[in-house]
Amino acid sequence: MDDLRLLRHFEAVYRLMSFSAAADELRLTHSAITKSIKALETSWGTPLFHRTTRTVVATEAGKKLYPHAVNLLVHAGSIRDLVSATAQEINIVCGPIVLERVIHPAIVKFLRRYPEARINAISLPPHLAADELLQRKAHLIIYHASSLTSLPHRELMRETIVIDEPYWLISRLGHPIGADPYSYKELVRYDWALPGYDRHFEDSLPEQLRKFLQDNGAPSHRLLSLTACIELVKQTNILTIAPKSAAEAISANGQIAAAPLPESFRFSIVAAVLHETKRKPTIQHFIECL
Numbered sequence: 366m367d368d369l370r371l372l373r374h375f376e377a378v379y380r381l382m383s384f385s386a387a388a389d390e391l392r393l394t395h396s397a398i399t400k401s402i403k404a405l406e407t408s409w410g411t412p413l414f415h416r417t418t419r420t421v422v423a424t425e426a427g428k429k430l431y432p433h434a435v436n437l438l439v440h441a442g443s444i445r446d447l448v449s450a451t452a453q454e455i456n457i458v459c460g461p462i463v464l465e466r467v468i469h470p471a472i473v474k475f476l477r478r479y480p481e482a483r484i485n486a487i488s489l490p491p492h493l494a495a496d497e498l499l500q501r502k503a504h505l506i507i508y509h510a511s512s513l514t515s516l517p518h519r520e521l522m523r524e525t526i527v528i529d530e531p532y533w534l535i536s537r538l539g540h541p542i543g544a545d546p547y548s549y550k551e552l553v554r555y556d557w558a559l560p561g562y563d564r565h566f567e568d569s570l571p572e573q574l575r576k577f578l579q580d581n582g583a584p585s586h587r588l589l590s591l592t593a594c595i596e597l598v599k600q601t602n603i604l605t606i607a608p609k610s611a612a613e614a615i616s617a618n619g620q621i622a623a624a625p626l627p628e629s630f631r632f633s634i635v636a637a638v639l640h641e642t643k644r645k646p647t648i649q650h651f652i653e654c655l
Contacts, residue, residue: 369441372434373500374401375413379431380496380517382421390496435499439521439639453482453647458494459507461589462560463634466611467507467528467655474654479647488589491516498522498639504648507655510633521639527655528634533612533623535598535605540622542604552627556603557584560591595621608632 377387378398388398406412413427423431459468468486476482489497491512497503499518510526513519534552536542542551586603588594594605598621607615609632612623636652 369438371401371405371408373438374398375405375427376431376434376438378402378414378421379423379427379434382423384416384421435518435521438501439499453479455482455484455505455647455651456497456503457484457486457505457507457651458489458497458503459486460491460509460512461488462591462608462611462632463507464488465591466608467634471651471654475651478650482647484651495519498637501639504645505636505638505651507634507636510635513635513637522637523640524635524637525652526633527636527652528608528632530609530632531629532606532626532632533609534626535595535607535612535615536622537598537600537602538620538622540602540604552604553581553583556586556601558586558588558594558597558603558605559584560588560594560605 374387374391374393377390378384381387381390384398384402385395388395391398402413409426411426412424413430415422415424457468464486468484472484475484491506491508494503494506494508495516495518498506499521507527513524516522542555586594586597588597591605591607591611594603595607595615597603598605606612606626607623609625615621616623634655636655638648638652
């Protein structure tokens, strides 16, 4: 177990290329991380990093060790899961829209089979979610497909598309935009508030819409909550978007208007687990409930 602890510290230093950042992530002191790396280097008789006051660079030995360290940590985690297979706790990290609109209906379905289960779900940026998964702190991460494209160690993950539907435009009743048809040129005249908007999401937009947004400095507001965006829409001329199913449900009470965008782009949500996790039936069933 001590070797696994040292390897976990090594993996964090290598990935972050910083002793301080690794200490912060693992909630340890800088001194503790330094001692772990020195112990590992002494045990194996080779330096793993070249260190100066400003930089940390992996040696050739460190570069060779890293992929094996990741695999060992993942394998150790899978063994721990198998030993504690009776535990019905699932830790999920996801995007903000998923947390607001997708997770709770899935929990309702899931509890019909596993009524004693405990579900913990939080929202983090995708790269931090990947870290949580690799460190076995999360069993499952759920994000827009475009957000997963540049995640580290993606080859260790098994991905399942759980939702694929178009985004719709959301506006207040009586908005000057009026009824469709309308064009992007008309849409960018107004301020936008987009939930969970980041570079990966921007890259997933149709080229014409992405160009219009960039040329016009949109969106004006970036919020981590779809609910907050909807509240802005109700009270102003701000526009937002939501997945079709959510847009139809939100607009059903007659307080806002929802309509397809001029060019369809997709709310494509992917659930990702480590390959070994497929042996855990509770995780697989939760994915099916999504």
